[in-house]
Amino acid sequence: MKIVTLAGGVGGAKLAHGLAQILKPEDLTIIVNTGDDFEHYGLYICPDLDTVCYTLAGIANPETGWGRADETWNAIENLSKLGGPDWFKLGDRDLGTHLERTRRLKEGFSLSQITRDFCKAWGIQHTVLPMSDRPVRTFVETQEGELAFQEYFVHRRCEPRVKGFWFDGVDKAEPVRGAREAIQSADAVVICPSNPWVSIDPILATLTPFPLSGRGVGVRVVAVSPIIGGQAVKGPAAKMYRELGIEPSALAVAKHYRDILTGFVLDKVDADLEKQVQGLGVQVFVTNTIMKSHEDRKQLASDVLSFIGTDL
Amino acid sequence: MKIVTLAGGVGGAKLAHGLAQILKPEDLTIIVNTGDDFEHYGLYICPDLDTVCYTLAGIANPETGWGRADETWNAIENLSKLGGPDWFKLGDRDLGTHLERTRRLKEGFSLSQITRDFCKAWGIQHTVLPMSDRPVRTFVETQEGELAFQEYFVHRRCEPRVKGFWFDGVDKAEPVRGAREAIQSADAVVICPSNPWVSIDPILATLTPFPLSGRGVGVRVVAVSPIIGGQAVKGPAAKMYRELGIEPSALAVAKHYRDILTGFVLDKVDADLEKQVQGLGVQVFVTNTIMKSHEDRKQLASDVLSFIGTDL
Numbered sequence: 001m002k003i004v005t006l007a008g009g010v011g012g013a014k015l016a017h018g019l020a021q022i023l024k025p026e027d028l029t030i031i032v033n034t035g036d037d038f039e040h041y042g043l044y045i046c047p048d049l050d051t052v053c054y055t056l057a058g059i060a061n062p063e064t065g066w067g068r069a070d071e072t073w074n075a076i077e078n079l080s081k082l083g084g085p086d087w088f089k090l091g092d093r094d095l096g097t098h099l100e101r102t103r104r105l106k107e108g109f110s111l112s113q114i115t116r117d118f119c120k121a122w123g124i125q126h127t128v129l130p131m132s133d134r135p136v137r138t139f140v141e142t143q144e145g146e147l148a149f150q151e152y153f154v155h156r157r158c159e160p161r162v163k164g165f166w167f168d169g170v171d172k173a174e175p176v177r178g179a180r181e182a183i184q185s186a187d188a189v190v191i192c193p194s195n196p197w198v199s200i201d202p203i204l205a206t207l208t209p210f211p212l213s214g215r216g217v218g219v220r221v222v223a224v225s226p227i228i229g230g231q232a233v234k235g236p237a238a239k240m241y242r243e244l245g246i247e248p249s250a251l252a253v254a255k256h257y258r259d260i261l262t263g264f265v266l267d268k269v270d271a272d273l274e275k276q277v278q279g280l281g282v283q284v285f286v287t288n289t290i291m292k293s294h295e296d297r298k299q300l301a302s303d304v305l306s307f308i309g310t311d312l
Numbered sequence: 313m314k315i316v317t318l319a320g321g322v323g324g325a326k327l328a329h330g331l332a333q334i335l336k337p338e339d340l341t342i343i344v345n346t347g348d349d350f351e352h353y354g355l356y357i358c359p360d361l362d363t364v365c366y367t368l369a370g371i372a373n374p375e376t377g378w379g380r381a382d383e384t385w386n387a388i389e390n391l392s393k394l395g396g397p398d399w400f401k402l403g404d405r406d407l408g409t410h411l412e413r414t415r416r417l418k419e420g421f422s423l424s425q426i427t428r429d430f431c432k433a434w435g436i437q438h439t440v441l442p443m444s445d446r447p448v449r450t451f452v453e454t455q456e457g458e459l460a461f462q463e464y465f466v467h468r469r470c471e472p473r474v475k476g477f478w479f480d481g482v483d484k485a486e487p488v489r490g491a492r493e494a495i496q497s498a499d500a501v502v503i504c505p506s507n508p509w510v511s512i513d514p515i516l517a518t519l520t521p522f523p524l525s526g527r528g529v530g531v532r533v534v535a536v537s538p539i540i541g542g543q544a545v546k547g548p549a550a551k552m553y554r555e556l557g558i559e560p561s562a563l564a565v566a567k568h569y570r571d572i573l574t575g576f577v578l579d580k581v582d583a584d585l586e587k588q589v590q591g592l593g594v595q596v597f598v599t600n601t602i603m604k605s606h607e608d609r610k611q612l613a614s615d616v617l618s619f620i621g622t623d624l
Contacts, residue, residue, distance in 0.1 A: 041411045041412075041414065041415050042354050042355075042411075042414055042415065042418065043354075043411075068390075071386070072384050072386050072404060074383070074384050074403075074404035074405040074407075074408065075387065075404045075405065075407040075408040075411065076408060077405070077408065078380075078405045078406075078407075078408025078409060078412075079408040079411055079412050080408075081408075081433055081434075082408065082409065082412045082429070082430055082433050083412075083429065083433060084408075084411065084412040084415060091386075092384060092386035092387045092404040092407070093386040093387065093389070093390045094390075095386075095387040095390075095404070095407060096386070096387040096388065096389065096390025096391040096392075096393075096394065096396075097390060097394065099353045099354075099355075099387065099391055099396070100353075100390075100391050100394045100395075100396040102353065102354055103353050103354065103396060103397075106354065117394070117395065118394055121393055121394050121395060122393075
């Protein structure tokens with residue numbers, strides 16, 4: 001079975017890792033959000049891409065889900081002492097990634113080439129693609145004005161009330177080379193349990209007009225809800241739904257994707273929503289979707305693949 | 313007594329530290345070579361300036377003389393694994409300095425402002441000045457062609473045979489603000505035991521036409537020889553003299569500076585050169601000039617100040 005998965009940060013990285021434990025390298029392509037990439041200290045930083053790669057390589061920090069295991073913080077400690085902005089946590093090992101990526105970008109290599117080389121160096125065999133080699137930048141419209149994504153997410157800790165989102169550069173950003181082919185030859189696209197507004201929407205907006213629409217006309221699209229029991233497993237997704245006037249729930253997530261969705265994976269906690277999601281014309285699979293252990297990741301990936309294996 | 317001292321890297325930093333242990337903050341100005349500054353990974357790196365500041369702040373690596381104490385190397389370890397150039401040793405704590413300096417330069421602050429702020433953060437009370445706020449770049453003419461200084465010094469480990477030196481940008485580089493005033497009001501300029509060709513000459517070339525010429529017409533200038541018993545205490549100074557066809561010796565160093573020198577400090581090992589140096593019209597002081605301990609630094613500084621205190 002050939003799968004393309006769309007992933008944001010921590011939740012996306014976990015399910016992608018689960019899928020990578022089951023699928024052969026040539027059968028899994030992971031397309032990662034780069035809408036929250038930004039420049040900081042002159043370094044080109046790709047938080048979601050790094051989280052996915054570190055997770056696949058087994059070098060992610062197991063406690064935070066992002067950043068590196070066995071990390072040290074000496075550079076930022078010194079930075080901070082010198083009065084530099086220290087709101088974005090730059091670990092020392094992680095810095096090596098940003099420095100080398102930035103150096104190669106300046107030499108003219110594309111982000112996808114660099115990602116391929118980094119994956120090779122880290123022993124990652126499955127294909128990891130940034131959604132585009134051109135910059136797309138997520139901006140958050142808030143009641144305090146427009147904020148660049150990391151400014152909203154990290155610096156302001158998602159405090160400002162959200163009014164909407166937009167993706168700067170998306171009109172000019174071609175999808176990364178290989179994404180079209182991977183999707184067209186895939187048995188299904190799996191949308192990871194990442195934030196629909198700021199992790200998955202930027203990817204979908206960049207991939208448009210790809211043949212993502214399901215319902216028999218294109219490739220099958222299965223999403224795993226990042227909202228369980230009305231709460232986001234991690235991050236501000238539920239808060240965003242509330243601030244936008246939508247009750248946060250797995251149903252709201254299914255509605256979010258309804259135009260492209262053929263299948264939806266609900267957590268057991270939300271089994272009571274099954275009928276309502278089916279009412280959207282979407283098939284439903286109910287299972288445990290919380291990924292605490294490596295085994296959970298593999299189990300959820302296995303469940304998703306079984307679901308796709310049925311005549312979805 | 314008011315002193316201006318001209319310093320390169322490790323040897324310069326040690327004597328500057330010795331002087332700082334004796335002189336009041338308002339009585340010591342340290343003008344540091346920036347000819348070996350360079351850009352690496354997009355970072356603006358000032359090796360001599362950092363060595364001097366780290367040494368004065370008591371945070372230098374006591375074994376190497378350069379870099380930070382208690383340093384970690386996680387960023388470069390990752391860089392190296394990713395295939396990035398790793399010939400210049402970037403420590404993690406040190407990286408914080410380069411990142412914040414680069415950020416501030418891009419914001420429009422001058423190197424001297426940044427240095428002043430960093431000194432304050434590190435608790436350095438004496439005045440440390442980069443020789444200029446404009447870039448001056450030392451190039452080494454070798455038998456293999458022209459090499460940028462760090463390329464010659466670190467990457468090629470001083471192996472190529474030297475034919476000469478030149479300082480790119482020196483014509484347009486004004487001396488840093490405050491240097492002129494400090495020298496004019498100083499009782500003496502002390503040239504540290506740094507490499508004459510690549511640490512002190514760039515400073516002198518940048519300060520020209522300052523009233524450095526001694527012999528009664530300007531400020532007194534006292535140099536401490538970096539060559540002892542025909543050997544450089546550290547670095548390629550002796551090798552450079554040999555490759556340029558000059559026998560390396562303290563006498564050769566005194567001759568190097570003869571146009572501006574009023575006094576010269578010889579190591580006891582070179583006491584036999586006293587008469588020959590005096591023959592250049594230069595007063596001589598003989599003492600121990602090897603600085604192994606903090607006490608050695610202070611003792612040499614004290615000896616140099618006593619020498620200046622005589623009617624030099």
